[in-house]
Amino acid sequence: xxxxxxxxxxxxxxxxxxxxxxxxxxxxxxxxxxxxxxxxxxxxxxxxxxxxxxxxxxxxxxxxxxxxxxxxxxxxxxxxxxxxxxxxxxxxxxxxxxxxxxxxxxxxxxxxxxxxxxxxxxxxxxxxxxxxxxxxxxxxxxxxxxxxxxxxxxxxxxxxxxxxxxxxxxxxxxxxxxxxxxxxxxxxxxxxxxxxxxxxxxxxxxxxxxxxxxxxxxxxxxxxxxxxxxxxxxxxxxxxxxxxxxxxxxxxxxxxxxxxxxxxxxxxxxxxxxxxxxxxxxxxxxxxxxxxxxxxxxxxxxxxxxxxxxxxxxxxxxxxxxxxxxxxxxxxxxxxxxxxxxxxxxxxxxxxxxxxxxxxxxxxxxxxxxxxxxxxxxxxxxxxxxxxxxxxxxxxxxxxxxxxxxxxxxxxxxxxxxxxxxxxxxxxxxxxxxxxxxxxxxxxxxxxxxxxxxxxxxxxxxxxxxxx
Amino acid sequence: xxxxxxxxxxxxxxxxxxxxxxxxxxxxxxxxxxxxxxxxxxxxxxxxxxxxxxxxxxxxxxxxxxxxxxxxxxxxxxxxxxxxxxxxxxxxxxxxxxxxxxxxxxxxxxxxxxxxxxxxxxxxxxxxxxxxxxxxxxxxxxxxxxxxxxxxxxxxxxxxxxxxxxxxxxxxxxxxxxxxxxxxxxxxxxxxxxxxxxxxxxxxxxxxxxxxxxxxxxxxxxxxxxxxxxxxxxxxxxxxxxxxxxxxxxxxxxxxxxxxxxxxxxxxxxxxxxxxxxxxxxxxxxxxxxxxxxxxxxxxxxxxxxxxxxxxxxxxxxxxxxxxxxxxxxxxxxxxxxxxxxxxxxxxxxxxxxxxxxxxxxxxxxxxxxxxxxxxxxxxxxxxxxxxxxxxxxxxxxxxxxxxxxxxxxxxxxxxxxxxxxxxxxxxxxxxxxxxxxxxxxxxxxxxxxxxxxxxxxxxxxxxxxxx
Numbered sequence: 001x002x003x004x005x006x007x008x009x010x011x012x013x014x015x016x017x018x019x020x021x022x023x024x025x026x027x028x029x030x031x032x033x034x035x036x037x038x039x040x041x042x043x044x045x046x047x048x049x050x051x052x053x054x055x056x057x058x059x060x061x062x063x064x065x066x067x068x069x070x071x072x073x074x075x076x077x078x079x080x081x082x083x084x085x086x087x088x089x090x091x092x093x094x095x096x097x098x099x100x101x102x103x104x105x106x107x108x109x110x111x112x113x114x115x116x117x118x119x120x121x122x123x124x125x126x127x128x129x130x131x132x133x134x135x136x137x138x139x140x141x142x143x144x145x146x147x148x149x150x151x152x153x154x155x156x157x158x159x160x161x162x163x164x165x166x167x168x169x170x171x172x173x174x175x176x177x178x179x180x181x182x183x184x185x186x187x188x189x190x191x192x193x194x195x196x197x198x199x200x201x202x203x204x205x206x207x208x209x210x211x212x213x214x215x216x217x218x219x220x221x222x223x224x225x226x227x228x229x230x231x232x233x234x235x236x237x238x239x240x241x242x243x244x245x246x247x248x249x250x251x252x253x254x255x256x257x258x259x260x261x262x263x264x265x266x267x268x269x270x271x272x273x274x275x276x277x278x279x280x281x282x283x284x285x286x287x288x289x290x291x292x293x294x295x296x297x298x299x300x301x302x303x304x305x306x307x308x309x310x311x312x313x314x315x316x317x318x319x320x321x322x323x324x325x326x327x328x329x330x331x332x333x334x335x336x337x338x339x340x341x342x343x344x345x346x347x348x349x350x351x352x353x354x355x356x357x358x359x360x361x362x363x364x365x366x367x368x369x370x371x372x373x374x375x376x377x378x379x380x381x382x383x384x385x386x387x388x389x390x391x392x393x394x395x396x397x398x399x400x401x402x403x404x405x406x407x408x409x410x411x412x413x414x415x416x417x418x419x420x421x422x423x424x425x426x427x428x429x430x431x432x433x434x435x436x437x438x439x440x441x442x443x444x445x446x447x448x449x450x451x452x453x454x455x456x457x458x459x460x461x462x463x464x465x466x467x468x
Numbered sequence: 469x470x471x472x473x474x475x476x477x478x479x480x481x482x483x484x485x486x487x488x489x490x491x492x493x494x495x496x497x498x499x500x501x502x503x504x505x506x507x508x509x510x511x512x513x514x515x516x517x518x519x520x521x522x523x524x525x526x527x528x529x530x531x532x533x534x535x536x537x538x539x540x541x542x543x544x545x546x547x548x549x550x551x552x553x554x555x556x557x558x559x560x561x562x563x564x565x566x567x568x569x570x571x572x573x574x575x576x577x578x579x580x581x582x583x584x585x586x587x588x589x590x591x592x593x594x595x596x597x598x599x600x601x602x603x604x605x606x607x608x609x610x611x612x613x614x615x616x617x618x619x620x621x622x623x624x625x626x627x628x629x630x631x632x633x634x635x636x637x638x639x640x641x642x643x644x645x646x647x648x649x650x651x652x653x654x655x656x657x658x659x660x661x662x663x664x665x666x667x668x669x670x671x672x673x674x675x676x677x678x679x680x681x682x683x684x685x686x687x688x689x690x691x692x693x694x695x696x697x698x699x700x701x702x703x704x705x706x707x708x709x710x711x712x713x714x715x716x717x718x719x720x721x722x723x724x725x726x727x728x729x730x731x732x733x734x735x736x737x738x739x740x741x742x743x744x745x746x747x748x749x750x751x752x753x754x755x756x757x758x759x760x761x762x763x764x765x766x767x768x769x770x771x772x773x774x775x776x777x778x779x780x781x782x783x784x785x786x787x788x789x790x791x792x793x794x795x796x797x798x799x800x801x802x803x804x805x806x807x808x809x810x811x812x813x814x815x816x817x818x819x820x821x822x823x824x825x826x827x828x829x830x831x832x833x834x835x836x837x838x839x840x841x842x843x844x845x846x847x848x849x850x851x852x853x854x855x856x857x858x859x860x861x862x863x864x865x866x867x868x869x870x871x872x873x874x875x876x877x878x879x880x881x882x883x884x885x886x887x888x889x890x891x892x893x894x895x896x897x898x899x900x901x902x903x904x905x906x907x908x909x910x911x912x913x914x915x916x917x918x919x920x921x922x923x924x925x926x927x928x929x930x931x932x933x934x935x936x
Binding site: 022023024082083085086089147148188190192194199200201202203204205206207208209210211212213214215217218220221222224225226227228264265268269270271272273274275276281284285288289290291292293294295296297298299300301302303304305306307308309310313316318320343344345353354388389390391417418419420421 | 490491492550551553554557615616656658660662667668669670671672673674675676677678679680681682683685686688689690692693694695696732733736737738739740741742743744749752753756757758759760761762763764765766767768769770771772773774775776777778781784786788811812813821822856857858859885886887888889
């Protein structure tokens with residue numbers, strides 16, 4: 001296998017742009033990165049390279065057409081990243097990537113610049129070796145994934161003829177472990193909600209008023225403390241109404257191929273079991289919904305103490321949804337819950353973002369078969385089929401607007417620390433990923449386009465019946 | 469009454485120093501303010517003016533000795549202030565004071581630069597008119613009151629001969645209303661505690677782990693939600709054990725002279741009654757203890773959303789204590805409570821500050837009588853005797869180290885917005901305060917020093933028996 005050091009040096013350049021999409025001070029860095037990426041795609045030999053501006057951060061597009069008779073693959077990835085905080089927990093500058101042993105460290109190495117780069121390098125290698133690609137390829141790289149892709153649905157809807165493809169490939173998920181590839185067939189949906197509780201009182205001195213004022217911070221704690229029951233189930237009425245139960249066969253399959261409870265705890269760095277009774281840890285994070293408190297903010301945030309009862313307090317929640325929960329319905333349930341739970345005399349303000357439906361993909365399509373064979377060729381092992389706890393909203397958009405199935409070919413590892421300090425990516429897997437992508441393009445070229453006309457929504461149950 | 473505009477212009481200069489003692493970036497401003505104050509005391513005609521450096525912010529001292537036969541009054545005040553946040557809620561620059569109508573606006577106008585300045589101007593007027601003071605006077609102005617006077621106890625203990633006095637005067641409390649003076653005879657104690665809850669897990673992606681991880685933010689909410697019972701009583705075992713009950717006579721007196729429930733709610737800007745059942749609002753904030761949540765901080769604090777389950781969360785509490793609660797004992801109860809309530813798998817870190825005992829002062833001393841008569845001369849009304857919900861730690865130090873009673877002659881008004889945005893001070897009351905201080909010095913000069921030898925700890929009950 002070629003272990004081209006130039007690829008690493010190019011990846012480092014790509015990683016050096018602090019493309020934190022949630023940080024409004026990074027707008028120019030994101031523009032510069034999009035420009036770098038477009039130039040890189042051009043040099044690689046892709047055609048019709050274009051930067052599409054949106055209301056916020058741009059999309060980078062490129063394509064390579066061989067023949068209308070051949071299938072078209074759309075490679076999707078995102079070049080924006082999560083904030084690199086808390087900075088003091090990073091052992092390196094998050095945007096000055098370094099290689100240590102087999103790993104490259106830096107924000108975005110695994111999520112998702114490194115994974116996206118795999119396909120660019122695969123295209124480059126094939127073009128260099130054979131002068132053309134075996135299939136038609138389109139690339140779509142966005143800069144707003146980490147903030148919920150606010151402008152992507154509209155872009156895809158308005159450009160569906162342009163983006164038309166037979167299957168989309170998204171590499172933004174994990175393998176089961178080093179050496180054991182995995183194809184993800186289910187994703188949780190997501191819903192972010194910020195809730196601000198404001199009392200009618202102004203800020204009050206805690207000496208002069210402490211004991212007679214119901215503080216918004218206290219109200220917040222009281223309401224949040226009731227979000228989960230003593231059995232760690234979400235207490236919001238109706239919250240589980242649309243949650244699909246696993247079939248026994250799929251449950252068995254998950255128990256066989258999925259990570260054990262112990263391994264999941266080890267990955268999380270804790271020895272404290274928690275969560276809904278009656279489910280394995282892997283099930284808790286894939287087939288069961290969750291509400292995580294990601295932020296609480298209220299009162300004096302500076303150093304030392306300020307003896308003031310604040311006038312308002314806020315909380316940010318990240319809800320993860322499973323098939324067939326609907327983010328709009330859950331949003332309403334949450335708003336009703338807080339409205340009902342917060343006592344008289346307080347005002348509530350809701351701010352929701354990043355709404356995405358959960359995803360359940362067919363694993364019977366010929367494209368999944370092509371991906372599966374490619375993994376086997378390169379890694380020497382067939383992939384396992386996994387559900388993931390994460391969310392990739394674009395998968396729904398490809399399904400809804402392009403009527404195309406998505407193949408989630410992830411090259412991440414559980415040790416990548418995505419969204420956390422010291423994010424990293426395993427370089428031998430990066431290079432194997434390039435070979436897998438090359439092999440995938442070759443395998444796809446053998447698919448007769450008609451094969452794709454079968455329903456992409458085959459019931460999973462059948463698969464697990466036979467797999468088991 | 470003289471309404472000298474020079475005094476206001478000098479007060480404005482004094483207020484312009486951003487002497488926020490909790491802000492480490494303001495160290496130089498505090499030094500410059502101490503220098504300004506020392507120079508001002510010198511110009512006023514006080515002697516032995518000196519700046520005492522401490523480990524943090526300096527004390528300013530001055531004195532004026534007439535005769536060892538006459539009583540000595542120690543005027544105490546503080547020239548440091550609370551942070552001026554949130555800045556966007558201020559209608560003016562907090563350190564660029566402005567006069568509007570009868571009020572001067574700016575941080576520190578009432579708490580405590582304006583009140584402290586009253587006595588300096590009183591001394592100036594008497595010296596100008598008569599060439600000498602009627603009593604011996606010492607001034608002690610500190611720069612660390614708003615952070616719990618960390619260096620003051622040691623300073624007073626080491627300088628008790630130097631600071632020796634017959635009574636201390638502290639003007640850092642409120643009148644009952646405009647035109648109705650008040651002498652405060654009881655203060656709540658205080659205890660600030662920061663509690664940090666850290667899980668063993670690192671920061672975790674809420675997609676990958678949401679549903680199987682017990683988050684420190686959730687634990688924090690659950691524990692804090694149980695701090696108060698449903699009847700709004702603090703649920704910590706033993707918390708009320710040392711709380712003294714009011715006598716029926718004092719309860720009646722407080723109901724007669726103290727602010728009504730409605731007025732207290734109006735002052736707080738809310739119509740929502742809250743707090744311990746069976747007590748008036750005035751009682752809740754003076755004779756009953758309280759725990760106020762002043763800060764909660766956990767998770768991503770930037771704009772937008774970051775889908776991460778944080779590894780730790782923290783809370784800051786301000787506890788107000790009443791006679792005879794002991795801050796050290798309450799500190800221990802709180803630490804035990806949190807240690808017991810926080811589930812296995814989490815580490816707790818405690819950081820306490822600003823410990824001060826509650827205060828109950830005798831109202832039978834001749835100095836109280838002198839103060840009372842001065843108020844009557846200037847305001848045309850005898851003062852009422854009030855308990856206050858606030859804390860002035862120095863009162864305990866004067867009692868413990870100097871064996872001197874303190875007279876709390878406050879000139880603040882309930883509308884002053886101390887510790888909050890748009891702090892202000894009523895200028896006609898400021899000028900009446902100067903006359904009251906002048907009258908007080910004159911009245912004190914008639915006290916035979918021997919009278920002070922009576923116990924300053926006379927039981928309040930007797931007073932209320934006769935007052936009623």
